[in-house]
Amino acid sequence: xxxxxxxxxxxxxxxxxxxxxxxxxxxxxxxxSWYQQTPGQGLxxxxxxxxxxxxxxxxxxxxxxxxxxxxxRSEMNVSTLELGDSALYLCASSDGWNEAFxxxxxRLTVV
Amino acid sequence: GDSVTQMEGPVTLxxxxxxxxxxxxxxxxxxxxxxxxxxxxxxxxxxxxxxxADDKGSNKGFEATYRKETTSFHxxxxxxxxxxxxxxxxxxxxxxxxxxxxxxxxxxxxxNP
Numbered sequence: 762x763x764x765x766x767x768x769x770x771x772x773x774x775x776x777x778x779x780x781x782x783x784x785x786x787x788x789x790x791x792x793x794s795w796y797q798q799t800p801g802q803g804l805x806x807x808x809x810x811x812x813x814x815x816x817x818x819x820x821x822x823x824x825x826x827x828x829x830x831x832x833x834r835s836e837m838n839v840s841t842l843e844l845g846d847s848a849l850y851l852c853a854s855s856d857g858w859n860e861a862f863x864x865x866x867x868r869l870t871v872v
Numbered sequence: 873g874d875s876v877t878q879m880e881g882p883v884t885l886x887x888x889x890x891x892x893x894x895x896x897x898x899x900x901x902x903x904x905x906x907x908x909x910x911x912x913x914x915x916x917x918x919x920x921x922x923x924x925a926d927d928k929g930s931n932k933g934f935e936a937t938y939r940k941e942t943t944s945f946h947x948x949x950x951x952x953x954x955x956x957x958x959x960x961x962x963x964x965x966x967x968x969x970x971x972x973x974x975x976x977x978x979x980x981x982x983x984n985p
Contacts, residue, residue, distance in 0.1 A: 863908075
């Protein structure tokens with residue numbers, strides 16, 4: 762069974778730009794969650810989608826948004842990038858109730 | 873809200889030493905508890921889990937027991953190897969219909985030969 766696939770693995774963007782990250786979950790999983798990992802704040806929950814509906818949202822500004830498609834693939838978007846948005850963004854896939862499986866992450870650098 | 877507190881380290885051990893990484897939690901209801909491991913440049917891998925009080929999760933020689941009375945889920949291994957060097961995260965989810973993991977800050981473990 763294929764694991765969680767995140768693309769791209771690395772991104773470099775300029776302040777003020779926007780970025781879209783993609784996540785393909787494990788086949789059959791309908792829940793996709795996103796997390797931001799930084800050295801200072803650790804792992805912070807961004808949002809979770811289940812069957813195309815956002816079920817839960819973390820404490821992030823509205824510049825961070827996401828969506829989920831009918832095939833369970835998910836995208837997250839960050840608009841008006843700031844230097845502080847530089848982080849490893851991790852996507853997790855689950856059936857919605859049991860353990861989550863993580864992708865390798867997308868390393869975003871904002872310059 | 874939910875929270876997880878774990879020893880931040882770093883922890884440095886010699887090969888074959890005994891490992892303990894402490895983890896305590898605060899949560900409403902009856903959370904499920906997890907240990908994840910992150911190797912350099914990688915995402916998180918599930919190491920073990922426990923879903924109810926007194927459950928023991930185990931995998932690859934690592935163990936942790938869900939202690940409701942002390943709200944703890946300490947990670948242990950009897951004999952560490954160099955290949956165990958990584959960052960370890962304790963986490964919980966209070967489940968229900970909203971799947972959200974709350975993580976501790978992570979503990980960097982370095983095992984020297």
